[in-house]
Amino acid sequence: MPQDQNTLIAELQARGMRVTPQxxxxxxxxxxxxxxxxxEEIFSEVQQIxxxxxxxxxxxxxxxxxxxxxxxxxxxxxxxxxxxMQGHGAHHHLVCxxxxxxxxxxxxxxxxxxxQLETRYGFSAQINHFxxxxxxxxxxxxNPSAQPQAG
Amino acid sequence: MPQDQNTLIAELQARGMRVTPQxxxxxxxxxxxxxxxxxEEIFSEVQQIxxxxxxxxxxxxxxxxxxxxxxxxxxxxxxxxxxxMQGHGAHHHLVCxxxxxxxxxxxxxxxxxxxQLETRYGFSAQINHFxxxxxxxxxxxxNPSAQPQAG
DNA sequence: CTTTGTGCAAAGCGTTTGCATCCTG
DNA sequence: CAGGATGCAAACGCTTTGCACAAAG
Numbered sequence: 001m002p003q004d005q006n007t008l009i010a011e012l013q014a015r016g017m018r019v020t021p022q023x024x025x026x027x028x029x030x031x032x033x034x035x036x037x038x039x040e041e042i043f044s045e046v047q048q049i050x051x052x053x054x055x056x057x058x059x060x061x062x063x064x065x066x067x068x069x070x071x072x073x074x075x076x077x078x079x080x081x082x083x084x085m086q087g088h089g090a091h092h093h094l095v096c097x098x099x100x101x102x103x104x105x106x107x108x109x110x111x112x113x114x115x116q117l118e119t120r121y122g123f124s125a126q127i128n129h130f131x132x133x134x135x136x137x138x139x140x141x142x143n144p145s146a147q148p149q150a151g
Numbered sequence: 152m153p154q155d156q157n158t159l160i161a162e163l164q165a166r167g168m169r170v171t172p173q174x175x176x177x178x179x180x181x182x183x184x185x186x187x188x189x190x191e192e193i194f195s196e197v198q199q200i201x202x203x204x205x206x207x208x209x210x211x212x213x214x215x216x217x218x219x220x221x222x223x224x225x226x227x228x229x230x231x232x233x234x235x236m237q238g239h240g241a242h243h244h245l246v247c248x249x250x251x252x253x254x255x256x257x258x259x260x261x262x263x264x265x266x267q268l269e270t271r272y273g274f275s276a277q278i279n280h281f282x283x284x285x286x287x288x289x290x291x292x293x294n295p296s297a298q299p300q301a302g
Numbered sequence: 303c304t305t306t307g308t309g310c311a312a313a314g315c316g317t318t319t320g321c322a323t324c325c326t327g
Numbered sequence: 328c329a330g331g332a333t334g335c336a337a338a339c340g341c342t343t344t345g346c347a348c349a350a351a352g
């Protein structure tokens with residue numbers, strides 16, 4: 001369950017896929033940053049190690065990792081997709097639509113929902129990095145009448 | 152609470168905003184379709200009424216309606232943003248990552264979560280059209296070992 | 303040596319914007 | 328009339344792709 005260093009390289013080798021220098025560097029960056037990061041963020045980190053690696057390779061590697069279920073994409077409300085490693089500790093996000101702040105909340109708050117979806121709909125919810133939009137405490141207090149728009 | 156016909160025009164007039172023929176047509180289409188629709192879908196419907204209305208106007212009108220909190224954007228997993236009228240009946244979506252099917256589930260399943268987020272974090276969750284990704288019953292039975300990727 | 307990955311640059315997609323014109327209020 | 332809305336086409340940001348070359352197994 002704990003995702004340690006070099007997990008990604010090991011996984012790739014175990015599945016008989018090629019381990020190129022580019023992939024090794026990209027993997028290392030993903031494991032080091034280990035948060036919810038965008039392709040551009042990975043790219044800029046990668047470039048500091050080897051400036052000849054292209055953004056296209058970053059995208060292609062991210063696509064590969066998704067296919068192998070080693071990372072998951074997350075929508076944090078912006079235009080860019082965020083990625084995080086699978087099993088990196090289940091937690092979710094409260095995204096404030098006013099100040100843009102992102103706060104984490106723990107997975108156990110979703111237990112009830114998960115169970116009910118399973119029982120009532122037979123649906124297996126795959127909720128690894130979930131984002132809920134709304135207003136955070138600070139913004140509510142600052143402007144109690146504000147109505148956020150959301151989905 | 153029930154959103155009837157011409158609500159959008161009435162709202163706009165009430166706020167002293169201009170009601171142009173283009174807006175009237177776009178509003179009518181949104182109210183008629185009354186589901187989770189994309190800008191392109193609205194555009195193609197609008198074009199059947201008046202082919203001279205541009206996609207840019209559709210986008211600008213959607214932006215306006217969002218600012219007025221009359222519609223809400225929703226991410227259904229695809230590349231396009233979906234929109235739905237506010238207060239059109241609170242319900243949410245189970246999006247199957249295998250077959251792409253979308254099933255609704257009722258809002259009361261979120262009561263527990265909403266309450267806990269409020270109590271523990273002071274966060275006012277604005278969940279109008281929520282999407283949960285995973286595997287639907289049919290796809291689970293067809294391929295019990297499949298692992299969906301999600302966030 | 304074959305298959306797969308890479309870099310580059312161009313294309314793609316959904317969405318936004320600059321500008322001249324048009325039209326609502 | 329004046330300010331706001333529209334159409335057009337070009338630009339945008341993020342992501343994907345075609346192709347020729349490089350390199351892993």
